[in-house]
Amino acid sequence: MSLFSLSRQCCRTSIISLAQHRTFSSTAVSLARRQNAPKIRIPSKKALAAKQKRRAAKAALKMGKLEQLSLTEAISVLRSVEVDSPKSVYELYIKTEMGNGVAVPKGRFKLPKEVKAQAEDHVLVFAEGRLAEEAKKAGAHIVGGLELIEGIINNRIRATTYLCTTSLIRAITPRLGRFLGPQGLMPSERRGTVTDDIAGYMGRIQGTSEWRADKQGNIHMPIGTVSFNGDDVVKNFKHFMLSVKKATGNVKDGKNKDGKQATVISKVLLSSTQGPSIRILDY
Template sequence: MARLTKKQKEARAKVDKNKLYSIEEASALLKEITYTKFDASVDLAVRLGVDPRKANQMVRGVVSLPHGTGKDMKVLALVTPDKEDEAKAAGADYVGLDEYLQKIKEGWTDVDVIVTMPSIMGKLGPLGRVLGPRGLMPNPKTGTVTMDVAKAVSEVKAGKIDFKVDKTGIVHAPIGKASFSADKLVGNANELLTTLMKLKPTAAKGTYVKSIYMSSTMSPSIAIDTKIG
């Protein structure tokens, strides 16, 4: 087992493992225990009382974080020529169609989000094995398959993210960077949790939000009181 560094020991010592923190307390504490030299990502891990193997208990959605993610999201717009100027004006990093389909076929996936149009989805089907595992396949439910390409690109650039419960019943989602003020982390966390609450499946029985943990890259996790989630 790897030895803890002095900074890792100091960070762990500041987190009371027997305490459930409020979102405000956790956000402030996280800034104290993040010691990376780079601007670490801050994430929430929310364990839900659902069985993701059942279609009627799948939790998936999108949320526009009020303070953005802090990450410059690279967006590929796969569009017809008449939509290219619209996508570029909205801030898409890559715009085109056939040439990018070929690049993806060859294994290129250097983007965070792909936005496309309904008429093009048929061409993306064969690329599912490349895009699916990386979470890059566009989906109408997340607003990435649309005729309003400009709006979709703008929303992603402004901090719109999509999330999905994994096979263990946990939703992992970024809520900002360690450089964010505690207030901004609180705002983003509350927006995500509020959205998750609205998505509770009617088929889910018992406790819906079982646990919430906040952490940054390489930091200890901070347990958050689920009564506020």
């Protein structure tokens, strides 16, 4: 072996020996960094089980196994998805099929257990004379006759509910029918908003709220939060569905009591803030 090779081998042996016996020390800075480093959070068994349950529910829905469920089953699935979010909201979606010339469905309701405080109605009444005085005493916000028409068309006068006495309905219809009708706000005898009993109507709507479908017949309504008892969600669901059925005249054969074609409810879905939409079978 040459002198150069021997020298090189000895050098390597020295380096390995030094590496094996080297002691590592930590400076004050590195120690401070270790002490201030965020601690790794280890989830509890309960949290892991809840996460696994949510994943399983989402996977099952994705595979189409839970596309259609009963109301109680749907609530159970959504509750498992929202197990860590008690403030998440159950959202009800109703799809209605409106025929040509059919007014946008709307109605009034008061849930057995309110989800959130409802906005106050702003009521406008077309009335004159004695009936106008009765409307004011009953709490109507705006009361007047034909002079209100121009302000309504120009959007200077707005309300959430429009009532009209029987003596004025024919006078306001030609100008306001096309304006308020598409919005579902035109006074109607069928809906009870054309009446001479203004005080009685005002008394009936007190403490209630109005729902209204959009132009495509879609209805969206929050009916509870995850913190609600399951029975409370079921009661709210059934109560609101009853209001929609009454407003649309919906029955199984698609016709109402007068024999006229009803606005058919074609689809009912229940979802939550983070959960999927589930089609409800029993409504």
